Amino acid sequence: MADDSSGHEAPTRRDYMKYGGAVIGGGLLAGCAGQSESSATPNQTSTETATATATDTETETSPEEGPYTVEMFPVGEVEFESVPESVTTYSMAWADMVISLGQADKLQTDRLSGPTLFYDRFDIDYDRNWPPLWQDGGMPKEVFYEHDPDAFLIDPNLIQAWDNNWDDSDIEEIESNVAPFFGCMNRRFRNGWQKEMGYSEKAPSMLEAFDKVGTVLDERDRVDAWFDLHESLQTEVQSRLPDDGDTPSIGLINSGSSPEKGEFYVLYLEDDGYEMKPYRDLGLVDDDAFAGFETGQYGKTDYETLLEADPDVIVVHWGITTGTVTWGGDGAFDAQKFREKFVTPMEEHEVGSQLTAVQNGRVIPGPTAEQGPLINAFQTELTARLFYPEEFGEIDFESPLDVPEEDQLFDRQRVRDIINGNI
Structure with missing residues (x-):
């Protein structure tokens, strides 16, 4: 995850997007071919412990103080006027973060990925009656207006990589007219555009990203509870490995x-x-x-x-x-x-x-x-x-x-x- 310990001003989203569509466009779907869920669309330690506290808290403000900011690679420092009441995402990992925080009612997505397997055990459901972000081989800008959430938990670089009709000006248009982007393609780092922009060194881990989403949604107690559960699970497993x-x-x-x-x-x-x-x-x-x-x-x-x-x-x-x-x-x-x-x-x-x-x-x-x-x-x-x-x-x-x-x-x-x- 990005960690500016030099005392310099925290980078903005524009700083992180400096490569633009010309660089990232060549990485379309690289490494994703063959995935049955996503084929129609496009160095960490051996044990990730539950110590993913925010490393850039000095650049962040509290949701209780009114407008507040949260920083994360690659979107930089993002300002929220208030705690989002609705969020749109394409990634089921980021959707799971929202659901884990007890905020399934805020989730706007058409994606279906194993809810019966995981969520029905806890009587969790969410509204999937939303227009798909991925349509006809691209991500039409109109559908982002149609969702009209308070935040997009989506990596804007990923949108430009998957759909070459998008450039920085389109991202800025959606941020100005609809909602900010706050996401990172941190599932894997095989794509050329990710390598160019240093994702493997800068992208947050799953727990670090979850910590950031929890800050955005003002759910610190639930985040800490999940960290405790994760640490307890890891400790139990590690103690019993042959x-x-x-x-x-x-x-x-x-x-x-x-x-x-x-x-x-x-x-x-x-x-x-x-x-x-x-x-x-x-x-x-x-x-x-x-x-x-x-x-x-x-x-x-x-x-x-x-x-x-x-x-x-x-x-x-x-x-x-x-x-x-x-x-x-x-x-x-x-x-x-x-x-x-x-x-x-x-x-x-x-x-x-x-x-x-x-x-x-x-x-x-x-x-x-x-x-x-x-x-x-x-x-x-x-x-x-x-x-x-x-x-x-x-x-x-x-x-x-x-x-x-x-x-x-x-x-x-x-x-x-x-x-x-x-x-």
Whole structure:
């Protein structure tokens, strides 16, 4: 996250946007090909601890003081006249931040990403009857007026990268006529425009971004409660991780892969950004079977490369939330459809059937990429059970998030209490 400790004036949004559309436009969708949720659209420590307090508090003012400012890369210092009563976002991770703060009623989005899997457990719902931001291969400016929120939790650089009809003047127009942008594309940093602008060094982690959103929404008590829950969960997991180093080699493929066609999109556990947070936190980065392997654009590869790497386990990224969402379902994981799409084609393929993971029945659904505090808590627990079942318990792959109470690594009632404000 940006940290100006030199005493110089905090950078503004214009400072962070200095590269403009000409630089970032070439990064359109890089690294996102094949994701079943987003294919239609476009160096941290091993354990991210719950110490993500604001590093630029000297540049911020309190919502209780009337107009207030919050600073974050890449948007710089953003002023809010009052606490937003409505927010629009495209990222389900940033939506999860809002939901985790008990503010689901403020959320304006059309996105559907596993709400049955996560949110129905707490009777959480939000209005998805909003026009999609992504339409006909772009993000029409008119739809931003139509949403008309008090804040856009969206990275303005991402809009310009995905839609070359946008430039800095369009961003400024929306900020002047509708609402400020306050977001960061911090899921991964593969795109050329992100590298040009130093995202891997400057972008906030998931918890740092959550801290900032909590400041914007004036929810300090809930933020602190989530930090406590996150730290408690991490402490519990870390204290029980086996120290023998005997973990399986992991081959992570995107859920947009097509085993039937022999097309796979490889992902790397070492990648920065919040999507790999569960793997980092459980010390699994060194178990990446694909580390060092050359792949094509967006990590595209084939059965022969998979066989050369021959991972002990093949994990389908986004697997638990793409069971039926993109196939016309309600968001709940569907084990039969997962098997039909990913497992059976591998078993029936001449080369695929030779894979160790296939022969041992270890082609499994993995965590979703999009996660704020609530989803991450479930996914930390899920990942621990995926790779250390002897210690954390076996998973029922018919319902991967259903965990016997004695094996639960965090208190579900505590989550409910935080969301409901019973802190």
